[in-house]
Amino acid sequence: MPTLDEIAKLSGYSKATVSRVLNQSPHVSPETREKILAIMKEKDYVPNRNAISLSKGQTQQIGMITMDLSELILRFMNSFVELSGRNGFQTIIYTTGGDQQKELQAFEDLKRKRVDALLILTSVNDTNIIASYCKYGPIVSWQRMDHPEIPSVAMNQYDGYALALEHLIERGYTRIANAFGRPGSINTRSRRLAYEHIMSKHSLPAAEKWYYSSIYSIRDGERVVQSLVEGTDRPDAILCANDLVAAGVLSEARRQRLDVPRGLAIVGFDDSELSRTLGITTVRNPIAGQAENAFLLLAPALLGRNPQLQPLSFSLVKRETT
Amino acid sequence: MPTLDEIAKLSGYSKATVSRVLNQSPHVSPETREKILAIMKEKDYVPNRNAISLSKGQTQQIGMITMDLSELILRFMNSFVELSGRNGFQTIIYTTGGDQQKELQAFEDLKRKRVDALLILTSVNDTNIIASYCKYGPIVSWQRMDHPEIPSVAMNQYDGYALALEHLIERGYTRIANAFGRPGSINTRSRRLAYEHIMSKHSLPAAEKWYYSSIYSIRDGERVVQSLVEGTDRPDAILCANDLVAAGVLSEARRQRLDVPRGLAIVGFDDSELSRTLGITTVRNPIAGQAENAFLLLAPALLGRNPQLQPLSFSLVKRETT
Structure with a gap:
């Protein structure tokens, strides 16, 4: 493949002029532009995009x-x-x-x-x-x-979490577990804050014993349920980090023959296709x-x-x- | 930010030498390299990666x-x-x-x-x-x-599809619907070929009336079931394009109170986390x-x-x- 140098030599114009044609600069006469383009076409010249980026200062x-x-x-x-x-x-x-x-x-x-x-x-x-x-x-x-x-x-995840929590409390759930995502992340802190505020507002105790963290996947959701059923003191609702977790919680709850939603309510987060088909209550997140x-x-x-x-x-x- | 030109002038070396230092060429003496690097550091020089890519001929x-x-x-x-x-x-x-x-x-x-x-x-x-x-x-x-x-x-999707089909036939299913993906794609053609071969091998009729195509998502799977229950002549099994489709089929079958697997068997494809938690039989695809x-x-x-x-x-x- 010819270089820009060779195109310049063949056309009889300077490298700067050839470069102007490549960059669609208006400072080239139509005849010059056509002559140079014809030679480029004849020689199958392909401008190197890195060179173009370099001259434009943008990589797109x-x-x-x-x-x-x-x-x-x-x-x-x-x-x-x-x-x-x-x-x-x-x-x-x-x-x-x-x-x-x-x-x-x-x-x-x-x-x-x-x-x-x-x-x-x-x-x-x-x-x-x-x-x-x-x-x-x-x-x-x-x-x-x-x-x-x-x-x-x-x-602010506080707002979405608060919506879910108010809904659970309105339905009569009071023993509410939390399956949080990344510990210490701003999202998790906001959600935890929402939980503590809203519970306190309704004079309900915040149940730290049912705080789960680093819960991300379907399998993590299943494990939360497995861990809950081992205990005698059980929550009546779970707020999940996302819909995948909620799907895992729902599947495992069914396998454990828990009565959803009467014995255990489940709320997801995000409103994915999955939550819709499985009929999981969730918070719509405008991603x-x-x-x-x-x-x-x-x-x-x-x-x-x-x-x-x-x-x-x-x-x-x-x-x-x- | 200084250019390579300026670094060359300040150091007293040629641009080619400065460039060799940047590209870690061995053809530069240690003293020269150190002098040039010191000036680059002093002037906060940042090499332009596009320029480096250009000189190396690889963009990584x-x-x-x-x-x-x-x-x-x-x-x-x-x-x-x-x-x-x-x-x-x-x-x-x-x-x-x-x-x-x-x-x-x-x-x-x-x-x-x-x-x-x-x-x-x-x-x-x-x-x-x-x-x-x-x-x-x-x-x-x-x-x-x-x-x-x-x-x-x-x-070759033929092999995976054949596995699923042989399994269904062994279990006594004979009226088998297909939810295919992209029509005319090589995968769909292979799957269809597998279906027709295996059915014929077992002296069973291939049911073209139950060929669905362009079926990709959970929602598409739901629609297949909705369309099937409208007819009086129903299949007893569905082979799905992927596990998402199978999840949609399963959810909608439950909503329609179909008896899975006795009244309707479902096989997915890929072996995703979703198929595992929902208990869907599937073909493991080593992605x-x-x-x-x-x-x-x-x-x-x-x-x-x-x-x-x-x-x-x-x-x-x-x-x-x-």
Whole structure:
């Protein structure tokens, strides 16, 4: 394949002129442009995209950082990838497995201009370290970061959790277990806070003995039920970290012949297809809306536009498990 | 931030020498290297990764092409991303939405050296068009391509489907419906062929009236059952395109008060967590093994190694729906 140098020589124009044609600069006469393009076509010249990126200073790539590829992350990514694709951006996914060094690689790539922007889905590095990279390009986050320089599209899980809890209490459930996700995460802290506030508001005791944490999957949900039935003192409801956990809780409760919802109520979180088909009461989490807002937050830096974010809220979806 | 030019001027060395230091070339004396590195550090110089990629001729990126991000694709990606990450490669996902032009963008990026290799998960372009890009870099496929230049890690779905069908017939089911996926795809054709062969082998009629196609999701599975119960002539078993479909079929069958498995047997495909917790009989599909083999197929071109592919096979996982 010929190089840009050779195209310049063959056409009799300078490299700078050939480069202007490649970059669709208006400062080239139509005749010159046509002559150069004809030679490129004849010689099957393919511009090297890295060279183009270099000259434009943009890679048209957005990096996404995630600990893992879970079902929820997938829903978020689907919306984000679709919207950024429509705007001409490709997505690189950095899966970190929760490793701080691997995750920093993504931030180093922002610094080195390998990506134009970063979207954090889940991060394990200190927010101050992350914020120190903001000077190299825009960084937005799905996860709540609680740092002024890193805007987040996260919704306050307190609100969604409170909806679920008020619903359970209204139905007469008082002995409520919690299957939390990542211990110490902002989401888990918000949910726990909601639980403690709402219980206290109704003069009900918060039952720490039924706090489960690091509960993510179907199998984790099954294990929670197995552990509960071993005890004599049992809750009458379980609030689950997500719908997968709720599906596991429901399946195992059926296997253990627990009476759902009378003996045990189950509430999921997210409103996935799975919760719908299994008839699980859940909290609708507007994931696609959050993904779109994440892209809109990057739009000023990437597209020079400043669109309005859409307002989003949680809602309760009442089904057969409560 | 200073440019490479400025670092060269400040250090008193040529750009070529500075570039050699960046690329860790051995053809630089230790003193020169140290002097140049000291100046880079002092001036907070950050090499532009695009420039580095350009000089090395490798981007350390692998492109993945997919129509969408489904649960099955996710399982495949998880394994592939993990293995390529361990080998120093990042993954770009091109989601095409089934658009031929968008998909060609990925192949153009291989041609333009934006990615070092391509992995096709699902493709909608003609295999001859795809094969014309093989000269620009290695292309492997998950989807069966039936083209000598594009190696595929796909397994013959005939074998898995035959396992499921033999199991149903052995259990006494004879009126067997099929919920197929993408019409005309090689997988669907293999499954249909398996169905027709095995039924004929047992002198049973193949029931084309119960062929459903474009069945992918939980909701699609629910619709199949809704359509079946409307008719008077009903099948006694359904072979499903995947476990999500089987989950939808099971849920809707329960809502319609069908007796599973006596009145209606259900077999899924893939052996996901979901099929396990719901007790759905299914065909174990070694997705992670196929993803690893896909990376191994790229290893000669990317790493200069030629590892052995692992042998893989389907197996039946008998649960409560048969």
